[in-house]
Amino acid sequence: MSSETQAHFTDFKSDKQPTWCPGCGDFGTMNGMMKALANTGNDPDNTFLVAGIGCSGKIGTYMHSYALHGVHGRALPLGTGVKLANPELEVMVAGGDGDGYSIGAGHFVHAVRRNVDMTYVVMDNRIYGLTKGQASPTSREDFETSTSPEGTKQSPVHPLALAFSAGATFIGQTFSSDALGHAAVIEEAIEHDGFALVNTYSPCVTFNDVDTYDYFRDAIVDLEEEGHDPTDYEAAREKIMDFDTVYTGVLYQDESSVGYEKRLGLSESMADVPEGAPDGADDLVREFY
Amino acid sequence: MPEDLNWAIGGEAGDGIDSTGKIFAQALSRAGRHVFTSKDFASRIRGGYTAYKVRTSVDRVDSVVDRLDVLVALTQRTIDENTEELHDESVIIYDGERSWDAEIPEEVVGLDVPLKSLAEDAGGAIMQNVVALGAACAVADFDIEYLDSSLEKRFGSKGSKLVENNQQAARMGRDYVYENYDHDYPYSLETTDEDYVLLNGDEAIGMGAIAAGCKFYAGYPITPATAVMEYLMGRIDRFGGTVIQAEDELAAINMTLGAARTGARAMTATSGPGIDLMTETFGLVATSETPMVIVDVMRSGPSTGMPTKQEQGDLNMLLYGGHGEIPRFVVAPTTVAECFHKTVEAFNLAEKYQTPVYLVGDLAMAVTEQTFSPEEFDMDAVENDRGKIVPEEEIEEWLDDEGHFRAHANTEDGISPRALPGTANGAHMSTGLEHDELGRRTEDTEVRVEQVDKRNRKVETAREREDWSAREFGNPDSGNLVVSWGSNEGAIREAMAEFDIDARFISVPYIFPRPDLTEAVEAAEETVVIECNATGQFADLIEHDTLTRVKRINKYNGVQFAADELAEEISAVFDGVEPEVTA
Ligand SMILES: Cc1ncc(C[n+]2csc(CCOP(=O)(O)OP(=O)(O)O)c2C)c(N)n1
Ligand code: SF4
Numbered sequence: 001m002s003s004e005t006q007a008h009f010t011d012f013k014s015d016k017q018p019t020w021c022p023g024c025g026d027f028g029t030m031n032g033m034m035k036a037l038a039n040t041g042n043d044p045d046n047t048f049l050v051a052g053i054g055c056s057g058k059i060g061t062y063m064h065s066y067a068l069h070g071v072h073g074r075a076l077p078l079g080t081g082v083k084l085a086n087p088e089l090e091v092m093v094a095g096g097d098g099d100g101y102s103i104g105a106g107h108f109v110h111a112v113r114r115n116v117d118m119t120y121v122v123m124d125n126r127i128y129g130l131t132k133g134q135a136s137p138t139s140r141e142d143f144e145t146s147t148s149p150e151g152t153k154q155s156p157v158h159p160l161a162l163a164f165s166a167g168a169t170f171i172g173q174t175f176s177s178d179a180l181g182h183a184a185v186i187e188e189a190i191e192h193d194g195f196a197l198v199n200t201y202s203p204c205v206t207f208n209d210v211d212t213y214d215y216f217r218d219a220i221v222d223l224e225e226e227g228h229d230p231t232d233y234e235a236a237r238e239k240i241m242d243f244d245t246v247y248t249g250v251l252y253q254d255e256s257s258v259g260y261e262k263r264l265g266l267s268e269s270m271a272d273v274p275e276g277a278p279d280g281a282d283d284l285v286r287e288f289y
Numbered sequence: 290m291p292e293d294l295n296w297a298i299g300g301e302a303g304d305g306i307d308s309t310g311k312i313f314a315q316a317l318s319r320a321g322r323h324v325f326t327s328k329d330f331a332s333r334i335r336g337g338y339t340a341y342k343v344r345t346s347v348d349r350v351d352s353v354v355d356r357l358d359v360l361v362a363l364t365q366r367t368i369d370e371n372t373e374e375l376h377d378e379s380v381i382i383y384d385g386e387r388s389w390d391a392e393i394p395e396e397v398v399g400l401d402v403p404l405k406s407l408a409e410d411a412g413g414a415i416m417q418n419v420v421a422l423g424a425a426c427a428v429a430d431f432d433i434e435y436l437d438s439s440l441e442k443r444f445g446s447k448g449s450k451l452v453e454n455n456q457q458a459a460r461m462g463r464d465y466v467y468e469n470y471d472h473d474y475p476y477s478l479e480t481t482d483e484d485y486v487l488l489n490g491d492e493a494i495g496m497g498a499i500a501a502g503c504k505f506y507a508g509y510p511i512t513p514a515t516a517v518m519e520y521l522m523g524r525i526d527r528f529g530g531t532v533i534q535a536e537d538e539l540a541a542i543n544m545t546l547g548a549a550r551t552g553a554r555a556m557t558a559t560s561g562p563g564i565d566l567m568t569e570t571f572g573l574v575a576t577s578e579t580p581m582v583i584v585d586v587m588r589s590g591p592s593t594g595m596p597t598k599q600e601q602g603d604l605n606m607l608l609y610g611g612h613g614e615i616p617r618f619v620v621a622p623t624t625v626a627e628c629f630h631k632t633v634e635a636f637n638l639a640e641k642y643q644t645p646v647y648l649v650g651d652l653a654m655a656v657t658e659q660t661f662s663p664e665e666f667d668m669d670a671v672e673n674d675r676g677k678i679v680p681e682e683e684i685e686e687w688l689d690d691e692g693h694f695r696a697h698a699n700t701e702d703g704i705s706p707r708a709l710p711g712t713a714n715g716a717h718m719s720t721g722l723e724h725d726e727l728g729r730r731t732e733d734t735e736v737r738v739e740q741v742d743k744r745n746r747k748v749e750t751a752r753e754r755e756d757w758s759a760r761e762f763g764n765p766d767s768g769n770l771v772v773s774w775g776s777n778e779g780a781i782r783e784a785m786a787e788f789d790i791d792a793r794f795i796s797v798p799y800i801f802p803r804p805d806l807t808e809a810v811e812a813a814e815e816t817v818v819i820e821c822n823a824t825g826q827f828a829d830l831i832e833h834d835t836l837t838r839v840k841r842i843n844k845y846n847g848v849q850f851a852a853d854e855l856a857e858e859i860s861a862v863f864d865g866v867e868p869e870v871t872a
Contacts, residue, residue, distance in 0.1 A: 069720035077540035081547025186755030273502035277668040288486035
């Protein structure tokens with residue numbers, strides 16, 4: 001792929017046929033990601049996709065770019081390492097709600113506050129798909145599953161609020177079957193300088209009969225139609241803390257955000273290694289006199 | 290060996306023991322004397338007792354001995370902790386004006402020096418340790434100007450006034466001893482024109498990493514590995530790199546893996562508990578065939594064990610840790626200087642074979658400050674070999690019929706091509722799932738076997754191509770064979786030399802792959818394997834390789850071997866007496 005010619009979103013498609021269940025929300029989530037990458041001028045050779053573990057994490061196989069399929073819950077630190085070591089790459093991280101908000105919850109908070117310039121798409125189906133239908137951290141309190149036969153008896157994680165309280169500079173939420181709206185938010189996330197969370201409702205048609213397409217279609221309130229200003233901190237806080245409404249769009253953006261890698265003064269790839277010790281290495285020995 | 294002097298300063302944590310000891314060690318090094326330091330954080334008595342010990346000689350010193358000649362005691366506990374090491378010519382410098390009633394053992398010379406009030410006269414009580422250093426100069430007949438120079442190095446950045454005050458404080462300590470005591474001390478520190486460098490194992494690892502072109506380091510603080518991170522912080526950025534303090538070890542190894550996949554030479558360092566946490570991702574590093582260096586600076590385990598104590602107990606974990614079967618290299622430097630060289634080598638092995646490398650240090654080596662000729666860290670001799678990175682022009686050769694890059698191509702030597710992100714047409718995905726040549730998930734039985742064999746074949750290739758030799762000392766024709774790994778080398782060498790032990794000594798810096806010792810063991814009448822752990826993990830490997838029973842000397846009380854102690858134990862083995870295991 002030469003960088004002079006604009007990539008088409010299909011260039012980001014691999015020739016592997018997804019094994020997702022027919023109708024799974026992840027199809028739409030992935031299409032939007034590919035479109036957003038192409039629309040923002042990226043191509044597979046300068047893009048690095050990090051995927052988590054879960055049905056959602058399989059996305060790395062179905063897309064085409066430089067990519068790494070991590071271990072469960074650790075995708076964000078992987079993405080952090082990629083971006084810091086080569087800030088010229090477009091880094092996108094994708095995974096499920098279990099991956100990101102359960103086993104990876106610690107990393108999530110720190111990735112948010114570290115504010116490395118990358119886009120994190122969480123394919124939130126409010127259930128564990130790949131392990132066949134257990135409760136996830138975003139499952140409702142009364143959601144009955146094999147591991148929560150009488151409901152979870154715990155209040156769900158509110159990812160947007162968690163991110164906001166950790167100091168997020170970009171918070172978006174989308175619905176995978178709203179193709180245009182979803183891609184548009186991811187485009188903005190890509191263009192944001194800093195860590196951008198996009199929580200994407202990506203229904204599991206096999207195991208979740210509560211948080212269905214119909215449910216989301218009815219429940220969703222489109223922020224653009226509401227005339228919401230994401231740069232208005234107070235307005236954003238109000239929407240983010242309103243746990244009873246499912247908003248889509250960009251909820252919050254700090255336009256003054258500067259990615260961590262820039263704050264560290266990193267701008268070039270670290271891939272060059274001299275054939276011998278780097279110039280000036282003798283000084284390191286001299287320091288010990 | 291001409292006279293060596295064993296000096297120590299001890300007190301409570303927070304008394305500035307470490308920095309004072311370091312200043313003295315530095316002064317000795319500037320005077321062209323060799324230095325070998327050790328740190329003692331005692332566990333016999335609860336609390337903050339800490340001591341910094343310096344052994345110095347004009348000849349090279351590679352170990353500690355159980356003898357103390359000059360002791361600066363800031364607390365009674367310092368004396369109590371070291372009673373056994375004192376002898377009838379030992380000198381204790383203490384401050385009788387302090388609230389404790391010093392009990393000086395009878396046969397020992399006690400020098401009561403008003404450290405605190407002299408320091409106050411010189412400009413501040415905080416300089417009492419420096420007064421003690423001056424007093425020590427008088428006792429050891431050591432030219433105070435060398436101390437001046439190391440005080441300048443320590444405080445120079447904080448202004449000349451501070452340096453002068455400290456130099457003055459040192460003189461007051463020295464003069465007090467001259468004026469108030471007329472003992473004839475049996476110590477005299479000869480100086481030479483040599484210019485030595487003084488550094489510890491963690492610093493040598495950090496310096497080796499920079500020399501090897503490492504630019505990315507992510508870690509989480511843990512004793513005794515933190516010093517690697519602290520060394521790199523503020524230095525690696527001069528060479529275009531960065532250090533990240535991650536939120537935990539899981540994040541640290543994953544950040545390092547992310548960086549390594551972009552093509553950066555990347556490293557993380559931790560100690561046992563951190564290795565435990567990293568083990569899951571270690572499997573991903575290996576199956577995704579990502580070059581990476583993971584440093585384990587061992588301390589006493591299991592669990593949180595004894596964080597400030599020496600042990601070599603992680604060997605089995607490094608060799609076998611992780612589910613499934615994982616090809617890896619395990620390299621274990623045997624001296625502080627080797628920490629530098631083996632770090633450079635670790636990066637080359639990692640990249641040539643696209644395999645993770647465990648670099649194993651231990652607490653004794655990590656905190657030991659030792660002098661070397663600067664030539665031992667010859668930057669001109671560093672060679673960095675990046676292995677099979679495919680440049681843009683050659684990418685075609687590695688594409689399949691449909692234009693996909695074969696990132697895990699099944700080659701004869703087991704090593705696949707590597708396309709760094711940004712390389713046109715090299716885009717591919719890697720996964721911890723079993724995968725085909727393209728990196729795509731597979732459960733095909735044949736491909737599975739092919740990929741497992743391919744990854745393992747790299748080790749065979751490396752066995753053939755690399756020099757996995759060991760370091761040899763002593764009498765090559767002796768029927769007595771001593772084998773060891775890690776930081777015990779110095780103490781064993783000295784035990785053999787000083788106490789005339791006739792033996793062939795093989796110090797092994799590679800654990801996997803490792804040199805074949807079958808011939809050596811078969812040729813020997815008696816073999817003894819020396820290591821700081823309870824079960825003899827390395828001895829087990831030797832027995833496994835050579836199908837011969839070996840004797841063992843194990844120590845696992847948290848303290849490194851001392852030369853004199855080892856001399857007795859080794860002699861006992863070769864004289865047919867079973868050694869007592871130190872518990
Ligand atoms: C350390 C570890 N623990 C558990 C698993 C098993 N596991 C695989 S996917 C998954 C949960 C996936 O849920 P989610 O992240 O919500 O993704 P989804 O499948 O719903 O897309 C679990 C528990 C694993 N692979 N690794
Ligand atoms: S189980 Fe659910 S999440 Fe997984 S592929 Fe099927 S529909 Fe999608």
